[in-house]
Amino acid sequence: MSKKVLMQGNQAVAEAAIVAGVKVCAGYPITPSTEVVELLARKMPSHGGRFIQMEDEIASIGAIIGASAAGKKAMTATSGPGFSLMQELLGYAAMVEIPIVIYNAQRVGPSTGGATKPQQGDIMQTKWGSHGESPRIALCPSSVEEAYKLTITAFNLSEKYMVPVVILGDETLAHIRESITIPEPDSFEIINRRTDAVPQEEYLPYKVDDTCIPVLPPLGGGYRYNISGMIHGDKGVPNLAPDVIDSCITRINNKLKKYYGDIVMVEKIEKKGSKIAILAYGSTARPVKSAIEMAKKNGIKVDFLRPITIWPFPEREVKEMASKVDKILVPEMNIEGQVAGLVKQSVEGAAEVIQFSKVSGLPLYAEEIYHQIIKINRGEK
Amino acid sequence: MSKLDKYLRLDQFPHFACSGCGHGVALAAMVRAIDKLGLDQNTTVMVCAIGCAGRLPVYLNFPSIRTPHGRALTVATGIKLANPELKVIVFMGDGDAGAIGGNHLIHAARRNIDLTAIIAINEIYGMTGGQYAPTTQPGHLASTAPFGMIEPPMDICKLVEAAGASFVARGDIYRVVELEKLMLKAISHKGFSVVEALTNCPTQFGRRNKNSKPSEMIKKIKEMTITKKQAEVFSKEELEHKLIRGILVEKERPEYIEEYDRITNFNKEVS
Numbered sequence: 041m042s043k044k045v046l047m048q049g050n051q052a053v054a055e056a057a058i059v060a061g062v063k064v065c066a067g068y069p070i071t072p073s074t075e076v077v078e079l080l081a082r083k084m085p086s087h088g089g090r091f092i093q094m095e096d097e098i099a100s101i102g103a104i105i106g107a108s109a110a111g112k113k114a115m116t117a118t119s120g121p122g123f124s125l126m127q128e129l130l131g132y133a134a135m136v137e138i139p140i141v142i143y144n145a146q147r148v149g150p151s152t153g154g155a156t157k158p159q160q161g162d163i164m165q166t167k168w169g170s171h172g173e174s175p176r177i178a179l180c181p182s183s184v185e186e187a188y189k190l191t192i193t194a195f196n197l198s199e200k201y202m203v204p205v206v207i208l209g210d211e212t213l214a215h216i217r218e219s220i221t222i223p224e225p226d227s228f229e230i231i232n233r234r235t236d237a238v239p240q241e242e243y244l245p246y247k248v249d250d251t252c253i254p255v256l257p258p259l260g261g262g263y264r265y266n267i268s269g270m271i272h273g274d275k276g277v278p279n280l281a282p283d284v285i286d287s288c289i290t291r292i293n294n295k296l297k298k299y300y301g302d303i304v305m306v307e308k309i310e311k312k313g314s315k316i317a318i319l320a321y322g323s324t325a326r327p328v329k330s331a332i333e334m335a336k337k338n339g340i341k342v343d344f345l346r347p348i349t350i351w352p353f354p355e356r357e358v359k360e361m362a363s364k365v366d367k368i369l370v371p372e373m374n375i376e377g378q379v380a381g382l383v384k385q386s387v388e389g390a391a392e393v394i395q396f397s398k399v400s401g402l403p404l405y406a407e408e409i410y411h412q413i414i415k416i417n418r419g420e421k
Numbered sequence: 422m423s424k425l426d427k428y429l430r431l432d433q434f435p436h437f438a439c440s441g442c443g444h445g446v447a448l449a450a451m452v453r454a455i456d457k458l459g460l461d462q463n464t465t466v467m468v469c470a471i472g473c474a475g476r477l478p479v480y481l482n483f484p485s486i487r488t489p490h491g492r493a494l495t496v497a498t499g500i501k502l503a504n505p506e507l508k509v510i511v512f513m514g515d516g517d518a519g520a521i522g523g524n525h526l527i528h529a530a531r532r533n534i535d536l537t538a539i540i541a542i543n544e545i546y547g548m549t550g551g552q553y554a555p556t557t558q559p560g561h562l563a564s565t566a567p568f569g570m571i572e573p574p575m576d577i578c579k580l581v582e583a584a585g586a587s588f589v590a591r592g593d594i595y596r597v598v599e600l601e602k603l604m605l606k607a608i609s610h611k612g613f614s615v616v617e618a619l620t621n622c623p624t625q626f627g628r629r630n631k632n633s634k635p636s637e638m639i640k641k642i643k644e645m646t647i648t649k650k651q652a653e654v655f656s657k658e659e660l661e662h663k664l665i666r667g668i669l670v671e672k673e674r675p676e677y678i679e680e681y682d683r684i685t686n687f688n689k690e691v692s
Binding site: 063064066085086087088090092094095096098099100101102103104105106107108109110111112114128129132136258259260261262263264265266267268269270277278 | 463500
């Protein structure tokens, strides 16, 4: 039976990780994510899992990569400064195709910034913070209930596509408490990575079938192969032949494209005849929805699109929306319009993209967004 | 065909090491120690990172993982947390273990997690072309110390002892039988064990320091180390340029994962 409980965002992530089957969590204390590691430190041993507090965030992500390479589902939780430190090994995990889950409760940056204030400033860092080019999936929950569900989705996608998955929350979502409905744990589909490796004699770790996803048995589980962050061919050993470099980088970066439909999730509310749309993600989507309701009461129709998956970016859905409306408002808690830029790129001029920034460390308010809608409707923006 | 061939990824040869490099001697001593211990090749995991030493385990036919520079011990810690039944050996160079990975080394030792760290000390960053290492002795030349090294060298054995490693030993590639025995003891020790293996780098270190003949370099390494017993009769001045070899620390201390499982009443049933 499902149950209704009062839960904090961070708590939802920790509880759901256990349901998803996390067996190793390594972390380093950092506000506003710390409740996740505190809860997992307490709960994991009784669920057959181990928690460790490492010496820093570099070590934390290193430990979860090791644990996952040895076959166990593993996660860490952090915020901006820690996430910056993790970039080196985030790129490594993507390169060697070891699945891990990172929860990043975004806080005001740059640098130490503000530990207890929200921001949506890590969108680009999530995808591009590590050197070179490598794949990621990033999910943006906008409610505590969704944080719970998407944590399970994060583990599933990570295992299915052998890729690091980042849950991008923010301070507001991390610390808000909401009444949520949790389904029975066994009602969730739990996906585990493939284990159908060919026999050792024929086995090559990075020789993929038509799924494009490698089968990597647990290290120490009977298969003797090498995992390396250096450019590698099918054998997994260093190889800098031009064709090997090309195929290694191309394959890891393209493998998710094949699965766009399975990975990219959006929430969409469309109304007939709307000329304005708002694209919002994460906790920001909540006041946006209220603002759209306020506009509706005053006779202004506004469409709504919420990327639940932010990486890969839902460019098809955004383009589709742009073909219908004239203007797309993108409110977000960062100064440069990190997602507004992606929207502009996706719409290819089909609609005007209007950026609305708020970086005061306060969440966006419905009234502020409503005010923007009025201005756009009057043609002032 | 040698009886040790089964431990090699023969298809990866020829190897990349320069002629006269001592790293292979240390690696071979480790392989012989593993063979003598009769460890299961499938459940002995090699972890390494970057640098000349860091690349060597790729030539070995064990499950292996090569991490970014300095991070080998963090990944090894995770492997052990996921599956404590595995034997995990981490092969590193002095820059890898002592500089970029220094913090991880301290904390792995402090936890006394059951890993073996084998650290090849050659005083130089060979792979990148001869820059100084945290172990470079005063006055020695490196491409980034063209006027001579002025930083005091790091004594990794003393560092890990202070941090809490329960087995610490130092050997050298001249006394290869002794080195193998030290490695054997380290690998069979429960807890965090460290073996420093003094080796030579003729190409990057020797060439700059007017001693690039491998046999001469090895002779110098031979003279650099003394036993604990010899040290007792040496004066303070005489000891200054000597390193003590042999087992430096061997004690029983609670191992991290055993302690964790005990205190948390770890439930293996549901794992």
